[in-house]
Amino acid sequence: MAQLVYLLCSIMSFICAYLLGKAYWKSRTRLLFYSSWCFVGIAINNILLSVDFNLGPNYDLSFYRAIASFTAVTILLYGLIWDMV
Secondary structure (H helix, E strand, C coil): CCHHHHHHHHHHHHHHHHHHHHHHHHHHCCCHHHHHHHHHHHHHHHHHHHHHHHHCCCCCCHHHHHHHHHHHHHHHHHHHHHCCC
């Protein structure tokens, strides 16, 4: 059941990324661009989490999930700081 929830979360994150990207192409607001890429990273994290549950205890994808999460948050943080300037 947890795999299904994380898979649905990743689908919703991709949908949010698509909608934010679509809004970016219309308005050219930089924060929308960085937010869309952040949601792509969150979706990748959720996909890796779903795969991690399916593989079992012998495989550990926590390092890759941490990289995906860190990259997503770093992109958004960079966008927030750069947009303030």
